[in-house]
């Protein structure tokens with residue numbers, strides 16, 4: 001049996017004014033108590049809410065993550081935020097390579113790899129996202145897509161550095177659509193990702209790796225997904241925006 005402690009992360013995406021941030025975190029504090037918590041919990045609000053979130057999560061089990069980072073430390077990159085800045089706001093994690101960044105902001109594996117290296121060099125842990133579109137799944141190339149994304153994004157990442165990486169498998173067709181991958185479908189891809197890591201690093205590295213599932217995770221399907229042998233947590237979008245829903249997943 002594995003010793004991996006499951007991690008549930010809430011990706012708020014572009015949601016959460018300061019008052020919404022305060023309401024949500026205060027609600028979560030009421031519902032999720034550290035003494036009974038079996039899973040780790042990460043909240044990823046927008047940049048503008050990070051400092052408030054840091055204040056509100058003091059003394060709670062909740063860790064903080066950001067949703068994006070630039071690969072340079074500073075300079076003339078209008079609109080971007082550096083890993084150093086994120087560290088200062090109390091972030092311990094950053095989501096990199098989300099399919100929305102890949103699709104709407106044209107991020108490719110080479111760029112994602114630069115961001116991953118920068119985050120690791122700044123002692124941020126990374127939630128690195130991979131996943132196929134519906135068209136790719138229907139063509140039967142899910143594994144090829146996931147392999148290309150994983151290899152490209154982890155280029156020149158050492159086995160030691162890999163300990164600071166979580167991989168989130170998020171099939172694009174399941175994001176925000178209400179269509180969840182079945183537990184078996186998800187587990188199969190997770191097992192494949194673990195085999196890739198075993199081949200390119202070591203069986204021990206693969207055994208340690210946390211692989212989250214993301215895509216329409218809800219309180220009523222989380223239990224089944226999280227009971228699968230290769231699913232070590234969830235990256236939650238829509239259902240992370242209501243305290244009841246997110247607590248239901250964390251405690252599922």
Ligand code: 13P
Nearest residue numbers: 011175176215216237238
């Ligand atoms: P939903 O949970 O809204 O499908 O979003 C998943 C996701 O993209 C998390 O990063």
